[in-house]
Amino acid sequence: xxxxxxxxxxxxxxxxxxxxxxxxxxxxxxxxxxxxxxxxxxxxxxxxxxxxxxxxxxxxxxxxxxxxxxxxxxxxxxxxxxxxxxxxxxxxxxxxxxxxxxxxxxxxxxxxxxxxxxxxxxxxxxxxxxxxxxxxxxxxxxxxxxxxxxxxxxxxxxxxxxxxxxxxxxxxxxxxxxxxxxxxxxxxxxxxxxxxxxxxxxxxxxxxxxxxxxxxxxxxxxxxxxxxxxxxxxxxxxxxxxxxxxxxxxxxxxxxxxxxxxxxxxxxxxxxxxxxxxxxxxxxxxxxxxxxxxxxxxxxxxxxxxxxxxxxxxxxxxxxxx
Amino acid sequence: xxxxxxxxxxxxxxxxxxxxxxxxxxxxxxxxxxxxxxxxxxxxxxxxxxxxxxxxxxxxxxxxxxxxxxxxxxxxxxxxxxxxxxxxxxxxxxxxxxxxxxxxxxxxxxxxxxxxxxxxxxxxxxxxxxxxxxxxxxxxxxxxxxxxxxxxxxxxxxxxxxxxxxxxxxxxxxxxxxxxxxxxxxxxxxxxxxxxxxxxxxxxxxxxxxxxxxxxxxxxxxxxxxxxxxxxxxxxxxxxxxxxxxxxxxxxxxxxxxxxxxxxxxxxxxxxxxxxxxxxxxxxxxxxxxxxxxxxxxxxxxxxxxxxxxxxxxxxxxxxx
Numbered sequence: 237x238x239x240x241x242x243x244x245x246x247x248x249x250x251x252x253x254x255x256x257x258x259x260x261x262x263x264x265x266x267x268x269x270x271x272x273x274x275x276x277x278x279x280x281x282x283x284x285x286x287x288x289x290x291x292x293x294x295x296x297x298x299x300x301x302x303x304x305x306x307x308x309x310x311x312x313x314x315x316x317x318x319x320x321x322x323x324x325x326x327x328x329x330x331x332x333x334x335x336x337x338x339x340x341x342x343x344x345x346x347x348x349x350x351x352x353x354x355x356x357x358x359x360x361x362x363x364x365x366x367x368x369x370x371x372x373x374x375x376x377x378x379x380x381x382x383x384x385x386x387x388x389x390x391x392x393x394x395x396x397x398x399x400x401x402x403x404x405x406x407x408x409x410x411x412x413x414x415x416x417x418x419x420x421x422x423x424x425x426x427x428x429x430x431x432x433x434x435x436x437x438x439x440x441x442x443x444x445x446x447x448x449x450x451x452x453x454x455x456x457x458x459x460x461x462x463x464x465x466x467x468x469x470x471x472x473x474x475x476x477x478x479x480x481x482x483x484x485x486x487x488x489x490x491x492x493x494x495x496x497x498x499x500x501x502x503x504x505x506x507x508x509x510x511x512x513x514x515x516x517x518x519x520x521x522x523x524x525x526x527x528x529x530x531x532x533x534x535x536x537x538x539x540x541x542x543x544x545x546x547x548x549x550x551x552x553x554x555x556x557x558x
Numbered sequence: 559x560x561x562x563x564x565x566x567x568x569x570x571x572x573x574x575x576x577x578x579x580x581x582x583x584x585x586x587x588x589x590x591x592x593x594x595x596x597x598x599x600x601x602x603x604x605x606x607x608x609x610x611x612x613x614x615x616x617x618x619x620x621x622x623x624x625x626x627x628x629x630x631x632x633x634x635x636x637x638x639x640x641x642x643x644x645x646x647x648x649x650x651x652x653x654x655x656x657x658x659x660x661x662x663x664x665x666x667x668x669x670x671x672x673x674x675x676x677x678x679x680x681x682x683x684x685x686x687x688x689x690x691x692x693x694x695x696x697x698x699x700x701x702x703x704x705x706x707x708x709x710x711x712x713x714x715x716x717x718x719x720x721x722x723x724x725x726x727x728x729x730x731x732x733x734x735x736x737x738x739x740x741x742x743x744x745x746x747x748x749x750x751x752x753x754x755x756x757x758x759x760x761x762x763x764x765x766x767x768x769x770x771x772x773x774x775x776x777x778x779x780x781x782x783x784x785x786x787x788x789x790x791x792x793x794x795x796x797x798x799x800x801x802x803x804x805x806x807x808x809x810x811x812x813x814x815x816x817x818x819x820x821x822x823x824x825x826x827x828x829x830x831x832x833x834x835x836x837x838x839x840x841x842x843x844x845x846x847x848x849x850x851x852x853x854x855x856x857x858x859x860x861x862x863x864x865x866x867x868x869x870x871x872x873x874x875x876x877x878x879x
Contacts, residue, residue, distance in 0.1 A: 303684055305685075352863070355870070356870025356874065357870045358866050358867060358870060359684075361626070361684045362810055363866065365807050366807065366811075366859065366862050369862065370856065370860050373853075373857070373859045376855050376856065377852050377853055377856050488688075491688075501685050502682065533698075533700035533703065534696065534700065536692050536693075537692070539692055539696075540692030540695075540696060541689075541693055544689040547681050
């Protein structure tokens with residue numbers, strides 16, 4: 237049987253364009269007004285940035301295989317957003333230290349995940365789900381239910397505002413493009429990236445060919461935590477406010493975005509470009525459902541159903557007979 | 559490497575470790591709460607533990623068969639919202655029975671959907687049941703967007719307060735489950751279950767019906783989750799679409815401390831039942847230890863992670879020794 241040869245990232249982008257054009261036909265869509273259409277497209281891209289960055293770590297752990305997944309990403313985003321908010325407290329000079337703290341805290345949570353998964357042989361799903369609870373507990377301990385702080389003007393200018401009044405593209409999108417190039421270099425042009433794909437395909441052959449499997453696994457989870465921390469930093473810079481459920485809504489879409497982008501959920505194959513396309517598609521679906529005034533329940537069912545359909549297409553395991 | 563007597567014992571009786579943990583936590587709880595074996599206290603504990611015990615039994619069977627079921631919490635939520643909205647606070651016992659029956663069908667159907675995708679389409683169990691958990695949780699929220707509704711007070715109090723022969727109702731349920739499991743594990747299906755969980759490819763080559771065996775584990779798990787949902791609805795007496803979500807990880811933790819291997823094929827059901835009781839008692843101990851309320855979530859979550867890590871830590875030290 238000949239397979240239709242269209243790469244998943246391209247398919248996802250096409251899907252995004254079609255969905256966007258269809259959204260224009262909705263009663264409150266943009267219709268034939270091109271300016272409104274462009275503003276809406278920019279807005280969706282801007283929203284996709286945060287999902288895209290949070291899904292970057294998810295992409296790495298999923299490529300690493302052995303049922304790799306990071307369910308602590310949502311709570312790490314909340315924790316680092318809150319830490320940034322408290323530490324910066326409206327002062328420009330504290331932005332860089334706060335960013336470093338966000339990255340370090342994220343990496344630490346990721347490292348604990350990695351130790352549990354690599355050395356204590358806990359399944360990644362269960363370990364990261366457990367850590368998600370621990371991080372949520374830590375958030376409650378730190379905040380005691382209420383947060384006082386403020387984002388700095390510098391963050392708002394660098395993340396939420398456009399580069400110049402003439403160019404109506406928010407900086408977040410430019411940051412995302414640079415971030416995408418960084419992720420591409422990491423995956424395709426470094427030893428770490430090569431080894432990551434190697435352990436994702438087959439850990440035993442990777443070990444026999446001299447790859448430090450445990451080391452790469454630890455590094456992958458730490459890096460995933462740090463990237464979630466970066467996501468939290470960006471998110472608070474954009475919203476300007478924090479609450480205790482800030483990151484959680486991004487968790488399920490972050491996994492779905494990776495799947496939409498054609499990264500194999502069994503590991504060993506994938507790209508960050510795909511995840512970026514997936515993040516755009518999922519943000520589009522979510523915002524479509526919001527425009528159509530669908531309740532949260534329907535949104536959850538659509539997201540769950542989408543992921544189920546996608547893994548039915550991409551996620552089949554080998555048949556028993558082979 | 560020579561196997562020590564302890565290793566051999568654990569290998570033959572995976573539930574022994576769970577039993578030791580259970581006795582240990584019971585002793586600590588007894589010191590903190592001397593009246594814990596009084597009829598009232600025992601019953602008020604067991605009725606709280608029963609929903610997790612039921613869920614852990616279903617989870618244990620799925621894990622024995624080499625899978626995992628993340629959707630059990632959402633199935634509990636569906637059952638809870640259906641009962642709370644359809645029976646209502648002033649519903650008749652007949653109505654309650656009808657919807658209890660319907661709930662069990664919902665559990666079987668939800669499990670069958672999971673089983674179809676995993677055993678027939680050969681999708682990964684974790685990610686599939688994670689997707690359906692979102693689907694089912696959305697459905698529960700669709701039925702009951704805001705907490706409310708309920709079941710008649712006398713039905714709830716029947717669950718809460720019946721103590722036939724001075725023993726909690728939960729004891730009879732547990733005895734029944736263990737009896738059924740004892741029978742099931744001696745049947746052909748029981749043998750198939752261990753074979754599939756051990757190594758599915760090898761089982762397939764020796765003519766074990768792998769697809770059907772795996773499918774049935776999810777159906778059983780869905781059914782047990784529905785029972786768990788019925789129990790927790792009678793316990794709380796009211797409806798809340800978010801009631802089941804946090805229970806999922808507890809059920810997996812109960813299975814792990816119960817001595818079953820997460821990779822499948824090793825363990826039983828008695829261990830996970832003890833694991834679930836141990837988890838509940840640990841929660842008791844935490845509340846008796848008068849920890850600052852702000853720290854409670856953190857401590858509970860940390861204990862779950864440590865419990866999950868325990869078998870791995872034991873292995874790590876044994877290899878060194």
